[in-house]
Amino acid sequence: MSATLYEATTSAPVNIACIKYWGKRDTKLILPTNSSLSVTLDQDLLRSTTTSRADPFFMKDRLWLNGKEEEIKDGGRMDNCIKEMKRLRKALVEDKEPNAPKLSEMKLHIVSFNTVPTAAGLASSASGFAALTTSLASLFALPLNPSELSLIARRGSGSACRSLFGGYVAWEMGTKPDGTDSLAIEVAPQSHWPEMRAVVCVVSGEKKDVGSSVGMQLTVETSPLLQHRIKHVVPARMESISKAIKARDFDAFAKLTMADSNQFHAVALDTTPPIFYMNDVSRNLIALVEEYNRVCLQKTGHLGAAYTFDAGPNAVIYTLPDHIKAITELVLYFFPASAVGFYDVLNIFPEAGGKPTGK
Numbered sequence: 001m002s003a004t005l006y007e008a009t010t011s012a013p014v015n016i017a018c019i020k021y022w023g024k025r026d027t028k029l030i031l032p033t034n035s036s037l038s039v040t041l042d043q044d045l046l047r048s049t050t051t052s053r054a055d056p057f058f059m060k061d062r063l064w065l066n067g068k069e070e071e072i073k074d075g076g077r078m079d080n081c082i083k084e085m086k087r088l089r090k091a092l093v094e095d096k097e098p099n100a101p102k103l104s105e106m107k108l109h110i111v112s113f114n115t116v117p118t119a120a121g122l123a124s125s126a127s128g129f130a131a132l133t134t135s136l137a138s139l140f141a142l143p144l145n146p147s148e149l150s151l152i153a154r155r156g157s158g159s160a161c162r163s164l165f166g167g168y169v170a171w172e173m174g175t176k177p178d179g180t181d182s183l184a185i186e187v188a189p190q191s192h193w194p195e196m197r198a199v200v201c202v203v204s205g206e207k208k209d210v211g212s213s214v215g216m217q218l219t220v221e222t223s224p225l226l227q228h229r230i231k232h233v234v235p236a237r238m239e240s241i242s243k244a245i246k247a248r249d250f251d252a253f254a255k256l257t258m259a260d261s262n263q264f265h266a267v268a269l270d271t272t273p274p275i276f277y278m279n280d281v282s283r284n285l286i287a288l289v290e291e292y293n294r295v296c297l298q299k300t301g302h303l304g305a306a307y308t309f310d311a312g313p314n315a316v317i318y319t320l321p322d323h324i325k326a327i328t329e330l331v332l333y334f335f336p337a338s339a340v341g342f343y344d345v346l347n348i349f350p351e352a353g354g355k356p357t358g359k
């Protein structure tokens with residue numbers, strides 16, 4: 001052990017997309033076929049916390065995920081992120097300050113815990129790679145803003161780039177072949193529309209059959225509907241939903257969110273072989289929200305809730321405070337604990353970047 005302890009711990013929140021990322025145009029750099037937009041959820045319940053330590057006596061980079069050691073594959077996503085962060089440490093800190101400790105030459109031990117059911121369609125890879133990026137940025141004292149850090153988190157998992165911001169976040173697909181303009185930007189801070197709530201309904205905590213990375217590449221290779229989606233649907237939806245957020249227009253936000261979730265699952269079904277992420281419980285949750293909205297429209301002229309599903313059967317229902325009681329009671333009434341391991345109602349996460357939790 002060396003005398004000085006080089007260590008940093010940060011945690012990062014999950015984000016749930018309203019306009020979905022599904023498809024890569026470059027699988028190595030993780031460049032998407034379309035832009036996407038998400039809301040970052042408060043990290044009280046769902047988050048990843050990562051501690052990174054550099055030490056001249058460490059023999060190799062090592063990673064423990066939820067207490068179990070995972071291999072860091074050479075040239076794999078984790079390795080790419082670590083190498084990129086070390087390169088930035090050297091270029092931005094060590095080359096400029098001759099007395100700065102040569103952390104870029106040391107091996108790292110990284111310990112990460114998720115409070116998210118890993119790979120259950122609740123974006124554990126997003127919070128995981130965001131926390132890895134921010135803990136290394138903190139350890140290496142890198143002078144980078146969240147958009148700049150999102151470029152590195154993106155190399156770990158595409159959706160992770162959006163967890164670098166709180167509030168309402170877009171991942172702009174970019175056009176450059178080197179990916180330097182494929183990054184996350186803030187569409188609006190949490191304080192702009194703090195009333196938004198996310199009701200997370202965990203239908204299954206099991207690992208999904210077809211992971212996102214494999215699934216989306218199959219879709220890129222085989223789905224004609226995806227080509228229509230990326231050219232003719234998503235660009236307009238990105239604009240409309242950004243406007244809806246800026247105007248705090250829940251009706252427009254909800255319509256776009258539900259339509260995009262449904263189109264994402266349609267392109268999964270349009271894949272050969274077809275991919276089914278939702279199950280019967282998911283479909284019944286859709287029916288419940290649609291029926292709730294029908295009644296709300298009749299009574300008030302406005303929608304009350306919006307469902308969205310990622311690559312798994314779990315639902316996230318975006319809603320506003322006036323509807324929380326009705327929505328949670330309805331879910332608990334029709335879906336007892338055996339069907340939906342009910343998680344909680346989450347607020348929107350306010351802060352940009354991962355939250356430092358210690359030194």
Ligand code: DP6
Binds near residue numbers: 125157310
């Ligand atoms: C359905 O970000 O997990 O949640 O970049 O291959 O790691 P990789 O994929 P990942 O895909 C997320 C897909 C999604 C939609 C979204 O979050 O936008």
